Amino acid sequence: GQQVMQIPQYQHVQEGEDFTTYCNSSTTLSNIQWYKQRPGGHPVFLIQLVKSGEVKKQKRLTFQFGEAKKNSSLHITATQTTDVGTYFCAGRSSNTGKLIFGQGTTLQVKP
Amino acid sequence: DTAVSQTPKYLVTQMGNDKSIKCEQNLGHDTMYWYKQDSKKFLKIMFSYNNKELIINETVPNRFSPKSPDKAHLNLHINSLELGDSAVYFCASRPGTENGYTFGSGTRLTVV
Numbered sequence: 001g002q003q004v005m006q007i008p009q010y011q012h013v014q015e016g017e018d019f020t021t022y023c024n025s026s027t028t029l030s031n032i033q034w035y036k037q038r039p040g041g042h043p044v045f046l047i048q049l050v051k052s053g054e055v056k057k058q059k060r061l062t063f064q065f066g067e068a069k070k071n072s073s074l075h076i077t078a079t080q081t082t083d084v085g086t087y088f089c090a091g092r093s094s095n096t097g098k099l100i101f102g103q104g105t106t107l108q109v110k111p
Numbered sequence: 112d113t114a115v116s117q118t119p120k121y122l123v124t125q126m127g128n129d130k131s132i133k134c135e136q137n138l139g140h141d142t143m144y145w146y147k148q149d150s151k152k153f154l155k156i157m158f159s160y161n162n163k164e165l166i167i168n169e170t171v172p173n174r175f176s177p178k179s180p181d182k183a184h185l186n187l188h189i190n191s192l193e194l195g196d197s198a199v200y201f202c203a204s205r206p207g208t209e210n211g212y213t214f215g216s217g218t219r220l221t222v223v
Contacts, residue, residue: 033211042201043154045211086152098167099212101154 002027004091006102014110019076021105023089030094032065032072037104038085069094079109114138117202117215124192125223132187132218134202142166143185144203144212145177154201160185192222 035043049065086104145157159167202215
């Protein structure tokens with residue numbers, strides 16, 4: 001079945017350093033979504049990417065969708081302690097329409 | 112005003128008991144979901160309802176039975192609770208087929 005792999009599983013950075021998490025799907029995606037879950041909280045929708053090669057920015061966050069629509073990345077520039085949490089990608093299969101979540105990348109930021 | 116609200120927030124119960132979790136959304140969304148998040152934070156879909164109709168039923172034991180009395184509510188009843196059912200259960204909703212999900216704050220279920 002469809003799999004969505006996300007790496008790394010954990011990342012510890014010093015405040016001010018950059019951070020990137022990668023998402024790879026075994027099948028072509030119609031779109032990909034990104035969510036952030038703070039410790040003890042619930043997933044919060046950040047963005048959706050639809051077009052091949054699409055790049056979107058939200059302040060210090062940059063989201064990319066691969067040309068083949070099978071991978072995506074989230075890059076955070078100059079991390080802050082407020083960026084702490086688990087970032088999930090969720091890919092929607094072009095074939096089945098199902099939304100499958102990646103395992104998440106948990107970001108820790110040292111002040 | 113809470114968009115997707117779940118009750119209870121915490122639930123501690125003994126093995127073998129039957130329990131229910133309630134979910135309500137005031138966003139007017141068409142589709143509602145139940146997700147299970149295990150201790151490793153993996154989010155797995157359990158059920159999906161669209162306008163009270165069941166559209167996704169993943170490989171979930173029959174002990175789990177969703178019920179949607181109307182478009183704004185999706186409840187989850189669990190029979191004969193087992194230790195492995197301990198997890199955080201999230202309700203979510205979305206307006207259409209190509210939109211982000213709005214999650215509830217979760218119900219932390221602990222089976223002892």
